Amino acid sequence: MKYILNVAQTLLLTYYAYMVEYRAELFLWALSGSLPFILMGIWIKASQTGNIELSAIEFAHYFLSAFIVRQFNVVWVIYEFEKEVIQGKLSPKLLQPIDPVWHHFISHISERFARLPFILGLILLFFALYPQSFWVPSLGQFLLFLFVVILAFILRFIIQYTFALFSFWIERASAIEQIWYLPYIFLSGIIAPLDVFPPLIREFALWTPFPYLVYFPASILVGFPVDIFRSLFMMFLWGTLFFILNRWLWKQGLKQYSGMGA
Structure with a gap:
C-alpha cells in the first residue's frame, strides 16, 4: 500500500509540474469550455420572451454550474493513447510495473489542480459581470x-479510454470520440438543462450516460430537483458496462499490438 501511495504521489507531482509549465495553454483550455456562457445569454433572453419554466437567474446559475462541471470532467486520453500506439510509445510503458492507464489518469487529475486558479478567476469574473446571479x-x-x-469525471474517463483502445485496430480512434461528441453536446445538458426538453426526449436522455456527465452534477449544485438514487445507479451501471468492455478490449488489444511486432 505504501508503495502504491509513493508511486501515485510521484506521478501526481511530476505531472502537476509538467502542467504548470503550460499556464497560458491551460488558460486557453479553460476558456475553450466557455460554451455554456454563450448559450446562457440565449436562454436568458428566451426566458424573458417565451413560455419557459426556468427564470433568467436559474438559467444563469445552471450554465455557470455546467461550466464548472465541464472544467472538471474534460478528458483527452483518446488523443494521447492513439498517438502512443501509432508511434510505438506505448511499448516502454508496458515494461513498467504499473498499468499505462495510471499515467493518463493521474495526468488528468494533476491538470485539474493546475487549472483550478483559472476556474476560480473566471467564476469571480462571472459574478462581477452578473452580480444579481450570485448565490452560495x-x-x-x-x-x-x-x-x-x-x-462524472471517472465515468467520462472510462468511456473515452474505452474508445481509445480501438487504436489497436484502427489508426484514428479519435473519430469515435468525434461521433460520440455530437449526442454528448445535445443530451448532456451543455446546450440546455434537460428541464426545458420535451418529456419524451428527456426520458430517453436519462437512459443514456450523457446527462450524468454534466446535467446531473450541475443540477445538484444549483438545487434543481433530480432523482439522486436513480442517477447514481445509472452512473454505476454505465461505468460498469464500459469498464468490462474496457478490460476486454485491453486484453485483446495487447495481443494485436504484440502481433504487430511490439
Whole structure:
C-alpha cells in the first residue's frame, strides 16, 4: 500500500509540474469550455420572451454550474493513447510495473489542480459581470456536488479510454470520440438543462450516460430537483458496462499490438 501511495504521489507531482509549465495553454483550455456562457445569454433572453419554466437567474446559475462541471470532467486520453500506439510509445510503458492507464489518469487529475486558479478567476469574473446571479450553495449541496462531479469525471474517463483502445485496430480512434461528441453536446445538458426538453426526449436522455456527465452534477449544485438514487445507479451501471468492455478490449488489444511486432 505504501508503495502504491509513493508511486501515485510521484506521478501526481511530476505531472502537476509538467502542467504548470503550460499556464497560458491551460488558460486557453479553460476558456475553450466557455460554451455554456454563450448559450446562457440565449436562454436568458428566451426566458424573458417565451413560455419557459426556468427564470433568467436559474438559467444563469445552471450554465455557470455546467461550466464548472465541464472544467472538471474534460478528458483527452483518446488523443494521447492513439498517438502512443501509432508511434510505438506505448511499448516502454508496458515494461513498467504499473498499468499505462495510471499515467493518463493521474495526468488528468494533476491538470485539474493546475487549472483550478483559472476556474476560480473566471467564476469571480462571472459574478462581477452578473452580480444579481450570485448565490452560495448549502454545504450539503456542495459536498454532494463534489462527490458526483468526481464520479462524472471517472465515468467520462472510462468511456473515452474505452474508445481509445480501438487504436489497436484502427489508426484514428479519435473519430469515435468525434461521433460520440455530437449526442454528448445535445443530451448532456451543455446546450440546455434537460428541464426545458420535451418529456419524451428527456426520458430517453436519462437512459443514456450523457446527462450524468454534466446535467446531473450541475443540477445538484444549483438545487434543481433530480432523482439522486436513480442517477447514481445509472452512473454505476454505465461505468460498469464500459469498464468490462474496457478490460476486454485491453486484453485483446495487447495481443494485436504484440502481433504487430511490439
